[in-house]
Amino acid sequence: MGIIPILILWPALAALILPVMPSHRLRAAVVYTASAGMMIFAVILLAGWISAGGGTTVTLYAETELADHLMIAGDLVLMAVVTVLSIRYRKYPVIFLSVAQTFGVIWAELVHPAHGGMHMRVDGLSLLLSMIAAFVGGMICIYAVGYMKAYHEHHKEYKDRTGFFLSMLFLFLAAMFGLVLSENLIWMYFFWEITSVVSFLLIGYTRTEEAIINCFRALWMNLLGGLGFAIAIIYMSLELGTVQLTDAVMLKAALPVAMLAFAALIKSAQLPFSSWLLGAMVAPTPSSALLHSATMVKAGVYLLIRLAPALSGSLSGQLVSFIGGFTFIVASMMAIAQTDGKKILAFSTISNLGLIVACTGIGVEETIWAAILLMIFHSVAKSMLFQAVGSIENSLGTRDVEAMHGLILRLPKLTYIVGIGIAGMYLAPFGMLISKWVALKSFIDAHNYLLVVFVAFGSASTMLYWTKWLSKLISMHRTNEPVTDKTHVDQYISMYMHAAIMLLLCLLLPWISFHIVEPIVKTLFGNAHEVLSMGVLTTMAIMLISIIFVPAVMFVLTDNARRQYVPIYMSGANKGDNTYFINSFGEPEHLYLRNWYMKPQFGMDKLMGPSTVVAAGVLIVIMTMIIGGVM
Amino acid sequence: MDAVRVILYILLAPVIGGLLDGLDRRISARMQGRQGPPILQPFYDLSKLFSKEMIAVNNVQMLLNLSYLVFFVIAGSMLFAGADILMCLFLVSTADMFLVMAASSDSSPYSSIGANREMVQLMACEPMLLLLAVGFYLATGSFQVSEIVSGDISAIAAMPGFLIGFLFITGVKLRKSPFDLSTSHHAHQEVVKGLTTEMSGTTFAIMTITEYYEMVMLLGIVALFFANSTWWSWIIAVLFCLIAFFIEVFIDNVSARVKWDKLLGGCWAVTLVAGGLNGLILMIIQ
Structure with a gap:
């Protein structure tokens, strides 16, 4: 377990030296070394945990005065960065949010220190998140090496700050390791704030007007969540005398749980705070891949999964499950009207996270099982899709889905990767579908009919936007416009590894369920019964065999048919x-075929306003009820 | 026993589907004051389609069409084997997706429009199908078809709203008027039919056979509403399947095609009112 500080500091070290690397080759070497190191250290941590018995929760670091002080200094540095940049770009209200929470937390820590308790915790869930961050995140960094080179060949108008960009990616991953391994809320808050500020810096990478507006929107929303986090810490240290996450869950303290859930909802870009993630796509693709798959939004659902036992049956749980279900359906409908590939992916992330969030709000064993499985599949599939779309954009000069008509004949390798990613997102029998099956069942058992209806309608619109995209790719349309695949080898390394992991996840689904997901659920709830029965497994095996073998056999049968x-x-x-x-x-x-987008029915301008109002209304009303109940 | 039912479904569904299709044409003709073709006409058509020389517009259409067929057969087999109805319906959606792919792969204007319309039809039906499975779970306590049909009273007693909703979307699934958007004719030519525009000979025959499997499977779901542990309930179930089929044919003949937004709005509204309310009541009284 002594490896933990190394695991966190190693990417942080890479983040420190990357900006000063003078050449592309040196940077590439650092990135490969740092990513490989991250993966190795994560595996060592996992191996250490398994050899220590596995399935146990290990808590560490009781006395940490030096680290505590360093973190206070770190909090102040983050506040200073936010303040300086806010003054430079004249966004003064943001300063208030940052100062209030930073001093609030420092005050609570120094004046009302909570004694006792461990600072870090290693268990199945935090290890799973660490593995996702190390492998998916590490591969995204490798992808970024090639991508940023091609990106700046395309976009001469932006200043080349590749070193800074890569450095921020690694800092992000370091913060993610810290976040998922922290047990002490003040520590977790420190890493939480790093992810907010780093995502702000990444989104603003190009420094265009749009980028500045979008990155400040992301910043103020996430700082608002941070303020909620800070309030939870202050309340806990004043009233409960502890700042341990486990204690908050065990005591089911209404206000801290609600405030932490509020912070998590914003991180996960749920309505009414979805707009920051939609705006985040102005940044180069690797940062989108990172925000959407391995880190940022996953930090939100990670916290919600931790809180789930306290959410179950409570008013906060009702709020979380409603917001999640509502976001699932509304975001999937808005995805229908999008032509921009990255925007479709962004809406699909928001929508899918909505389903995960809804599961955590119900907070029983089955829904958490589904939530964790959805999270695993979503991380890999979404990272792969973003990378593929980014590569397509570098080659075609556009990421418009309409421009991908007949892409299977023009960029076959990238098309197959997109295809596998899309299949992983919604087709039978990939993990998404089995999770949906379990989620639907437990929503009924929880007597939450509204969620059932949300899932039924949301599945329909989810199916439409993915099928539409797939059918565009598969059109056998030959054009005379030449296109060259400008994808670098680094990018392919990463994408092929993702595709391999995706297929393995599908094949090993029962194993993953028994040996990874169910033990995690058991740790969280103290007991767990088998979610997947033998009958379901048999059905799934039939489906898996059919989805892989049917088209393959048909291909062999029809390939040689004379016609x-x-x-x-x-x-x-x-x-x-x-x-x-x-x-x-x-x-x-010239023949020109266009998909249906139904903008008058499902356009963002039609749906975004009303749904934000509804979600904000529900959020405010229920939050008021929770706070009123505590007072 | 399960295996026997599955084999019977695989072997007999195309025959029953073909006979029903023949009956459909005959009844429709009589409603329109015509003599109509012989009952066995669909089989003559099929044998003719199979005898045609293989022509195609690309090399993947056939493969995708065959996948559509096989997935439908698997989905139907799961239903008749008494497996999980929700999984079975998920697989139906996957199968339909292959049909959409097949039509899109042609990259021709008419089949593209057909494919887009088929996608809207899929989206229109999906909520009702999922809620239907939820309804059976609420009424009988299980997603397993074998347990749904072994109750003491038929599921219809608890879920009449679901039946209305399901019959409504069956019209869409069978691509019958007023919901025949995806296979609608162009300029009154019988040959150009939406997403089947570029399908010919064997490929078209496969599509037709799949539609027979689909028809039998949908009627199988209708039967689920009526069947229970008594033997005579199965007779009622079969009778009602025939009535349901007649209703679909009748509506097909008396209605004009609607636009896609009406179709989508109509299906979703019926799903919410019939299925949604029925489910809500079931959940409350439990």
Whole structure:
């Protein structure tokens, strides 16, 4: 377990030396070394935990005066960074948020110190998150090496700050390790604030007007969440005399749990705070991949999963499950009207996290099982999808889904990666679907019919936007426009590894359920019964075999079938290449096919306003009830 | 016993589907004051389709169409084997997705429109299908088909709203008027039919056979509402399946095609009112 400080400090060290690396080759070497080191240290930690018995919760570090003081200094540095940048860009209200929470927490820590208790904790859930951060996050950093090179060849208008960018990615991962391994809330708060500030710096990378607006929106929203976190800490140290996360959950203290859940909802970009994640896509793709998959939003759901036993059956739980379910359906509907690939991915992240959040709000064994499984699959699939779309954008010059018509003939390798990612997000029998099955069942058992309806309708719109995209990719449309694959080898290394992990996750699903997810649920709740029965497993095996083998067998059967190829029917005479037809003036006309986007029905401008109002209204009313109940 | 039912489904569903299709054409013709084709006409059509020379617009259409067929057969087999109905319905959606892919792969204007419309139809039906499984779970306490049909009283007693909702979307699933958007005709030509525009010969025959499997499976779900542990309930179930089929044919003949937004709005509204309310009541009285 002594490896923990190394695991956290190693990427932080990489973050320190990366900005001063003079050349691309040196930076690449540092990134590869740092990522490999991160993965190795995470595996050592895991191995140490397993050899110590496995399935146990290990708490560490009782006396940490030096580290505590360093963290106070760190909090002040973060506050200073926020203050300086807010003054430079004239966003003064942000300063208030930052100062209030930083001094609040420091005051609570120095004037009302909570004695006793350990500062870190190693158990199944924190190890799982560490592994996700180390492997998915590490591969994203490797991907970023190649991506940033191609990015700056494309975008000469932005200043090349690749060193800074890579450094921030590693700092982010360091904070993520600290966050998931912390047991003391003041420590967790420190890492929580780092992720807020680093994501702010990443989003503002290009320093365009849009980037500045979006990064400050992300900052104020996340600092608002941080303020909630700070209030929870202050209340706990004043009233309960402890700042341990476990104590907050065990005591089911209403106010701290509600405040922590509030902070987590913002981190996970749930309505009414979804707009910061949508704005985050102005940054280069690796940062989106990181925010959406391994870190940021996962920090939110991680905290909610920890809180789940306290949320179950409480008013806060009702609030969390409503916000999650509502976000699931509304975000999936808004995804239908998007043409921008990255925006579809962003809405799908928000929507999927909504489902996870809804599961944590119900907070029983089955829903937590589903939430953890959804989280694993979402991390890998979403990271892979962002990387593939980023690579496609570098090659095509656009990430518009309409431009991907017939991409399977133009960029086949990238198309297969997108295909596997999309399949992982919604097709039978990947983990998403089995989790949905379990979630639906436990929503019924929890007598929450509203959530059942949300899931039923949300699944329908989820299916539409993914199928639409897949069908665009698979169109056998030959164009004459040449396209070269500008993807660097670093990017392919990362994407192929993701694809391999994705397929392994599918094949090993029962093993993962028995040996990873169920023990975690057991640690959280004290007991766990088997969520997957033998019957369900058999069904799943049939589905898995069929989804992999049916198309493969059909391919073999039909590949050699003798057939005569004919041109498609175009109403006007086909010019022979399936691309041009003769119009009524006798002139050749280019065929252009467009998907349906239903903007008047599902457009963001139609749905975003009302749904934000509804979510904010519910949030304010229930929060007032919770605070009123405590007073 | 399960295996026997599955084998019977795999072997007999195309036959029953074909006969029902023949009956459909005959009844429709009589409603329109025509003589109509013989009952066995669908089988003559199929044998003719299989005898055609293989022509195709690309090399993946056939593979995707076959996948559509096989997934449907698996989904139907799961239903008749008494497996989990929710899983079975998930698989139906996956199968349908392969049909959409097959039509999109052609990259032709008419089949593309058909594919887009089929996607909207899928989206229109999905909530009702999922809520239907929820309804059975609430009424009988299980997602397992084998347990749903072994209760003392039929599920219909607890879930009449779900039946109405399901019959409504069955029209969409069977691609019958007023919900025949995805296979609707273009310029009154019988040959150009939405997402099947570019399908011909064997490929089209596969699509048709899959539709027969689908029809039998949907009627199987209708039967689930009526079947219970007594033997005579199965007779009622079969009778009601025929009535349901007749209702679909009748509506097909008396209604004009609607636009997609009406279809989507209509299906979702019916789902919410019929299925949603029925489910809510079931959940409250439990």
